[in-house]
Amino acid sequence: MLSFQAPSVYQASKCYFTYGKMGHTDPRQPPSKSKPWTTVIGQDFVHRVDVIVPKEGYEAIWAALVKDRDAPKFEKVVMSLQDVLSGYFFTEYIKKGNIMMLSEGRIGIDNVFCLKDGVLTMYLDKETYERAGLVGKPHGVKGARGLKPRWVVEFALKGDSMSPGKKGFGRLVAASKNALSAPVTWLFSNLSDTDPVPDPLLQHAPTNHFAAPEISWKIETTVPPLQPTAKLMDSHSREDLECFSTELYEWLSLVRLESPRINHKDDIDPFLCRYRTPGSGDLTEIYKISWQGYLSSKWCRDTLVHLMANIPTKSSWFSFSTTSFSKAVAGDNAECTILRPPTSTGEYLMWEVKSHE
């Protein structure tokens, strides 16, 4: 009971690789139904977005994504759950508006509250759950002799039954006064375009943060082959395709980490590191733009649409990666990487890493 569960094969994170074709995207009507877009929108709170482009695409992309666009804004605020569920904050932001909030803590260990699309989800430990008196479901690994050490409670706050005066809402408010009454640090982001005029958030003294884009300049490197050949896409050579996609993902991850190993002039002793860029491409300069903060999946989708609309020639490639906040163990994040190779037919490669939760 006191020892930690060793992660089994069923609890490991999984990576799914997709190769497909994107249709034409219209910036005014962003797509939401087809494959790469559903993955991008379906992410939870996004922590980091990286865009990797070669030199040809960089100028136009910089103008479209960095110069002409405001950096996404989010606030850090200390509130108790009771403050979130009462007063103008509740009526303006939660009932009428569109916000997302995440409280401080690690999901399997501390009590974490998150609010997304009007659904309040609370990850509680056993004592807090039993004291709160709200109905929930057991959370985490099944079994362990019927002991249920962690619980999840969900409330759909936008519904009519969640108004002051109703019984269910009354129980939630009573719990927020008794068991869940401690003030907690939240990350808050308003997803709608307008703010309510007497801003109910100001009374809690929020600190504003901006996810300003950071740019890594002129990384000189050889680019590996970005396009899988027709032979690779054959169904018989699954191992070769796996090898190709893993190597390409490894190279993209090293670029995102700004690792010195991909640098052209890198001369580390092969005893220490045997990594070599796959293939033998030409020397190019690539640029990386990153945003880090409390970002929404909708903003990521809009960024991808702008990126696709503004990439100068169809023969320039780009890579767009998002990392979300980790749910269970630190480092066990869900990620999504989309690479458009330098062709004109709108093909894309997508790697989707799902955490085991």
Add this chain to the structure above:
Amino acid sequence: METKGKKDQEIGAVLLAKAHSADEVNRIFTEKVQQRPLYLTPNSPPPSDARAARRRAQAKKKEQRKKALKPKPLSATQRRKLGLYDVPREGQKYAVFEPLHNLWVGYIQEVLGNETYSSGDAPGAKLASADFHGAEVEVVRSGCVSRVGIKGIVIKDSKFAFEIITRKNRVKLVPKEGTVFRLEIPAPKQPVSSQVAAPAKEEQPESMVVEIHGEQFQFRSDDRASRKFRTHFSKIL
């Protein structure tokens, strides 16, 4: 038996011949083996005559009369049918039990005496053996989450449950298993005399808050009075 072949007869006789002389062999063989008496089961029961039957009937009646004279507690079915422990509809009002609550507060302050505000074994032991009829309890933690928040006066303290009447005049039966109850015992009012100034508001002690773990409290109130409580590790905590 007669159907035994000659060979078997000889075996018996041969074995006997190892121990006895020839005459003895013949005698023993005929008396003890061939003419062995076969005991059949006796008739059961013995055939009764009227006298024995009458005697038995009288003994049975006497025993039943003796049993009926011994006082026995009511069984659960009898209790439910008689409805002795039900609170009548007119009586299910919170206002009816408030005076009982006030009596209980006085009683518990007397029981605790000087140790009202100390924590430790002594007030704990006193509280454990005290009676809780008339206490105002609130369910604060429970394995069954719908019970959390029930608050009212205890009208019945049975072995496994509390029967509580809430402010809205509803009688609720709350099992003690896996549940934690909270009571508040207000501070005893100190008598104000003219020579001594009344204590300032800040100096008046607040009420004493007690949490009872129902799991460890599953005894009838009369049994609890003489029980020594030992610390147990609770699986719900």
